Amino acid sequence: MLSRAGVGLRLPHLSEVVATRPPAGWLEIHPENFLANPHAFELLLQLAGDYPISVHTVGVSIGSASGVDWAHVARIRELIDLVNPVLVSGHLAWSTHRGEYLNDLLPLPYDDETLDLLAMHLHQVQDGLGRPFLVENPSSYFGFGTSTMTEVEFLGELVRRTGCRLLCDVSNVYVSSENLGYDARAYLDGLPAEAIGELHLGGFQSEDDPDAGTRVLVDTHDTAIADEAWRLYTYALRRFGPKPTLIEWDDDLPSFADLLDEATLASVLARQAAQGAPHVAR
Numbered sequence: 001m002l003s004r005a006g007v008g009l010r011l012p013h014l015s016e017v018v019a020t021r022p023p024a025g026w027l028e029i030h031p032e033n034f035l036a037n038p039h040a041f042e043l044l045l046q047l048a049g050d051y052p053i054s055v056h057t058v059g060v061s062i063g064s065a066s067g068v069d070w071a072h073v074a075r076i077r078e079l080i081d082l083v084n085p086v087l088v089s090g091h092l093a094w095s096t097h098r099g100e101y102l103n104d105l106l107p108l109p110y111d112d113e114t115l116d117l118l119a120m121h122l123h124q125v126q127d128g129l130g131r132p133f134l135v136e137n138p139s140s141y142f143g144f145g146t147s148t149m150t151e152v153e154f155l156g157e158l159v160r161r162t163g164c165r166l167l168c169d170v171s172n173v174y175v176s177s178e179n180l181g182y183d184a185r186a187y188l189d190g191l192p193a194e195a196i197g198e199l200h201l202g203g204f205q206s207e208d209d210p211d212a213g214t215r216v217l218v219d220t221h222d223t224a225i226a227d228e229a230w231r232l233y234t235y236a237l238r239r240f241g242p243k244p245t246l247i248e249w250d251d252d253l254p255s256f257a258d259l260l261d262e263a264t265l266a267s268v269l270a271r272q273a274a275q276g277a278p279h280v281a282r
């Protein structure tokens with residue numbers, strides 16, 4: 001199942017996908033888009049009969065020091081019980097504090113206190129949702145001086161303590177490795193391969209700061225997947241074996257057919273990696 005790559009389904013493509021049933025391997029949705037839109041929810045239920053659906057939450061803030069919003073978890077549980085998704089995931093981040101929703105996925109220090117908090121929240125979220133929760137590595141723009149472990153060590157310990165699985169966003173690994181100056185392949189080497197349940201690929205942009213003479217990569221999800229990310233994806237496939245792979249595009253959406261083209265390339269690379277063939281040079 002999910003041997004072909006999936007596509008992130010965004011609301012502007014929803015009517016077209018319902019009407020034409022394009023040959024996507026599977027679809028991933030942000031439940032928050034559908035909980036706020038009853039008509040879209042109806043259409044999603046139609047699609048759930050024809051496609052495997054993955055639910056990727058952006059509002060379950062497992063890193064919030066003030067606790068998880070259980071009313072929101074309950075709403076997602078209702079959607080999950082109707083859609084019966086093949087995967088449920090969210091981010092290693094925080095985005096709410098004392099009921100205030102911040103429109104961003106904010107970073108966490110990697111220390112024992114944060115680990116205890118996230119392990120507790122993950123146990124509770126997995127209980128609340130009634131299924132395993134995949135945790136996605138963030139794209140990073142700075143590190144905390146107070147961190148006492150690397151992100152890879154933090155994620156590995158989270159897996160060990162909670163039995164959660166990991167969603168490895170390969171583009172995020174590339175973005176973070178460039179911004180923070182570490183080896184992206186060594187990062188992938190350090191993750192527990194048996195815990196990887198899904199891979200993401202998305203576009204990013206390079207922004208120059210001429211005054212500082214520096215460059216930062218920004219995880220924008222508004223452009224095609226870069227060659228560097230495709231190469232790292234090939235490495236990830238060899239490291240982890242074939243995994244359900246999603247094409248993520250959120251802003252400045254291209255046609256759904258363009259997204260399917262990227263999904264097809266991901267599927268070809270996964271097949272070649274499974275057969276031990278050299279990857280397509282790009």
Ligand SMILES: [Fe+2]
Pocket residue numbers: 136169200201202248
């Ligand atoms: Fe992602």
